[in-house]
Amino acid sequence: MDRMKPNISMAVIRRLPKYYRYLNELMEKGITRISSKEFGRILGFTASQIRQDLNCFGGFGQQGYGYNVRELRDEIANILGINKTKNAIIVGAGNLGQAIANYSGFRGSGFVLKAMFDINPRLVGISIRDIKIMDIDDMGEFIKNSGVNAGIICTPKEGAQSVADRLTGEGIKAIWNFAPTDLEVPEDVIVENVHLSESLMVLAYMMNERDRMENTQ
Ligand code: NAI
Numbered sequence: 001m002d003r004m005k006p007n008i009s010m011a012v013i014r015r016l017p018k019y020y021r022y023l024n025e026l027m028e029k030g031i032t033r034i035s036s037k038e039f040g041r042i043l044g045f046t047a048s049q050i051r052q053d054l055n056c057f058g059g060f061g062q063q064g065y066g067y068n069v070r071e072l073r074d075e076i077a078n079i080l081g082i083n084k085t086k087n088a089i090i091v092g093a094g095n096l097g098q099a100i101a102n103y104s105g106f107r108g109s110g111f112v113l114k115a116m117f118d119i120n121p122r123l124v125g126i127s128i129r130d131i132k133i134m135d136i137d138d139m140g141e142f143i144k145n146s147g148v149n150a151g152i153i154c155t156p157k158e159g160a161q162s163v164a165d166r167l168t169g170e171g172i173k174a175i176w177n178f179a180p181t182d183l184e185v186p187e188d189v190i191v192e193n194v195h196l197s198e199s200l201m202v203l204a205y206m207m208n209e210r211d212r213m214e215n216t217q
Pocket residue numbers: 091092093094095096097117118119120123136154155156157159160162163177178179180194195196197
């Protein structure tokens with residue numbers, strides 16, 4: 001059943017993976033149900049925020065019972081679409097590309113890594129966790145034959161736009177972009193940017209604020 005209502009805010013969507021992760025942990029501990037108050041306490045959210053978030057999708061809890069952990073976990077997986085398999089390729093098989101290929105949690109998000117591509121002939125032919133690094137010139141053919149749904153860009157920023165153009169030109173409609181640049185893509189292409197340095201700057205800010213508060217006390 002598709003419970004998703006239109007116009008759910010991205011802020012809510014971005015909290016769902018955290019719900020999912022904690023629900024998995026609760027299941028591993030054998031906990032079968034949880035109140036919104038207790039769930040909120042674990043997550044650091046208020047009970048009303050949890051109820052509000054989950055109500056966006058039709059609400060899963062029952063008054064006086066709370067949430068069935070497995071049911072809620074499965075519903076969130078369904079909403080996120082992580083129970084559907086998606087094929088991905090990495091472009092740029094350097095330090096980061098190889099680290100991502102080595103990341104074992106890939107499948108938990110519904111993605112299966114099919115291949116990596118690079119321009120460096122010294123990398124072509126090497127395998128990382130059984131994932132072959134192939135020549136970038138073979139990418140178009142591979143995409144056509146292997147049902148690729150998403151591209152992961154791990155090239156230096158100078159090459160990222162041309163890689164994005166190549167991916168979208170081959171019909172790829174979803175890009176996970178690690179290169180520190182804003183990509184220009186056709187309207188129907190989804191880009192999710194990941195920038196560790198931005199998160200690190202937020203950490204720097206919070207450390208700075210803490211120091212500032214301590215010094216004014
Ligand atoms: P790297 O130099 O180790 O690897 C880059 C790879 O891309 C090389 O193997 C190179 O041959 C390949 N490449 C270059 N142009 C290409 C093209 N047009 N098509 C295919 N392959 C191409 O660099 P590293 O450390 O792996 O970083 C890769 C990118 O990721 C950089 O843009 C870096 O700034 C970014 N980065 C982003 C992070 C984030 O949090 N978003 C964290 C770390 C790195």
